[in-house]
Structure formats: structure tokens, C-alpha cells
Amino acid sequence: MVAPPLMLSDMSTTFDAKAATWDEEPRRRAMAMDVVAAITQQIPLAPGHRLMDVGCGTGLVGLPLASITGSVLGVDLSVEMVARFKAKAAAAKLTGVAAEVRNLVEDPLPGSSVDVVVSAMAFHHIDQIDPMLHAIAGSLVPGGWLAIADLETEDGSFHAEAVPHNGFDPVAFLDRMRCAGLVPASQQRVHVMRKPPSNREYPIFLAIARKPA
Numbered sequence: 001m002v003a004p005p006l007m008l009s010d011m012s013t014t015f016d017a018k019a020a021t022w023d024e025e026p027r028r029r030a031m032a033m034d035v036v037a038a039i040t041q042q043i044p045l046a047p048g049h050r051l052m053d054v055g056c057g058t059g060l061v062g063l064p065l066a067s068i069t070g071s072v073l074g075v076d077l078s079v080e081m082v083a084r085f086k087a088k089a090a091a092a093k094l095t096g097v098a099a100e101v102r103n104l105v106e107d108p109l110p111g112s113s114v115d116v117v118v119s120a121m122a123f124h125h126i127d128q129i130d131p132m133l134h135a136i137a138g139s140l141v142p143g144g145w146l147a148i149a150d151l152e153t154e155d156g157s158f159h160a161e162a163v164p165h166n167g168f169d170p171v172a173f174l175d176r177m178r179c180a181g182l183v184p185a186s187q188q189r190v191h192v193m194r195k196p197p198s199n200r201e202y203p204i205f206l207a208i209a210r211k212p213a
């Protein structure tokens with residue numbers, strides 16, 4: 001039987017329990033490497049860019065990108081994920097790295113101050129994605145970039161528990177970005193994750209949009 005979808009408060013607890021061992025799973029690291037590679041190919045990241053990673057987890061995507069930009073702000077609902085993100089940054093002696101427990105929908109960043117927002121595998125955990133896309137769009141400077149990687153539509157077998165979205169149609173996802181006031185730039189499949197025991201394949205897309213200049 002599939003468990004009911006998680007509430008926001010449960011979300012933190014669920015991911016808190018996974019934070020310590022999150023990076024040990026090779027499939028997560030492989031996914032993040034491909035997402036990072038695709039982002040760096042398609043977005044002209046540069047030193048000095050203000051970068052934010054939404055649903056940052058332990059930083060598998062945000063921290064490698066911070067080695068280019070020199071800084072990143074990770075935001076996540078999970079206290080333990082945020083703590084792990086900070087600990088990894090400290091161990092790597094990365095300066096310019098910050099992370100916060102923050103729900104951007106309820107507590108948006110003040111003003112438009114971010115050049116690039118990235119997010120990997122977080123949106124299918126977010127019940128209301130349109131308010132989140134609006135909050136992110138509001139945080140971007142004119143001309144700023146948004147890159148979201150997530151599951152393509154799947155049959156619900158990716159998670160043992162129910163989640164708000166069993167992936168997304170990438171083209172429809174670009175439309176949601178457009179409705180948030182962004183200009184869709186591209187979408188492409190950037191990775192195929194295989195999960196045991198069946199080693200079934202779950203494609204992952206990267207959707208990119210820009211805030212009008």
C-alpha cells in the first residue's frame with residue numbers, strides 16, 4: 001500500500017534521517033554530476049554570480065557549481081540536510097557558501113538578488129510548484145537563469161512512499177515556468193537513473209528558463 005503524501009513538517013524529518021548517508025548512494029552522485037555538467041554547458045556561469053540551490057540537500061549540485069561562481073546559497077526544509085551542506089563546504093574550505101532552512105514560498109528572499117537558481121530532484125516533493133516558481137522568479141535579477149532538474153513522468157514506482165508529483169512532463173514544465181514570468185530556454189534529458197532491485201530506468205530532464213532582461 002502506498003503511504004499518503006508527506007506534509008511540510010514531515011518532509012524535514014524524512015530527509016533529516018537520510019542526510020548523513022545521502023552522498024553514499026552512487027546513483028545520486030552520478031545524477032548530480034550529469035546535472036552539473038549540463039548546467040555548466042548551458043548557462044554561462046562566472047565568478048561573482050550569485051547562485052541559489054533550492055532543495056539543496058547535501059550540496060551534490062550546488063557545491064560543485066560554487067567552485068565556479070565562488071558562492072552559493074543553499075535552501076532546504078531539512079535541518080540535517082542544511083547542516084550537511086555546511087559541513088561539506090567547511091571541509092572543502094569553500095568560502096562564500098551559506099545554507100538556510102527556508103521555505104521560499106512563505107519566506108521569499110528580499111528583492112531580486114540572485115543571478116542563477118538551480119534545483120535538482122526537489123520539485124516532485126513540492127506540492128504547489130507554481131507558488132515556488134513565482135517565488136524563485138521574484139528572487140532572480142533581470143536576465144537571471146533558472147535550471148531545474150527532475151524526474152520525467154513516471155508511474156509512481158520511483159518512491160516507496162507517495163510524493164506530490166510522479167515526475168513531470170518536461171514540455172508542460174516549461175509552460176509552468178512561463179506562467180511564472182520566465183522565458184523558457186530549453187529542456188533536455190540529461191540523465192537516466194537506474195534503481196534497484198529492478199534497475200528500472202527513470203529519465204531526468206533539465207529545464208532552463210530566464211527572467212526577462
Ligand SMILES: C[S@@+](CC[C@H](N)C(=O)[O-])C[C@H]1O[C@@H](n2cnc3c(N)ncnc32)[C@H](O)[C@@H]1O
Nearest residue numbers: 015055056057060076077078081120121122125
Ligand atoms: C531528493 S532530495 C534532493 C537533494 C539534492 N538536490 C540532490 O540532488 O541531492 C530533495 C530535497 O528537497 C528538499 N525540499 C523538499 N521540499 C522543499 C521545499 N518546499 N523547499 C526547500 N526544500 C525542499 C528536501 O528537504 C530534500 O533535501
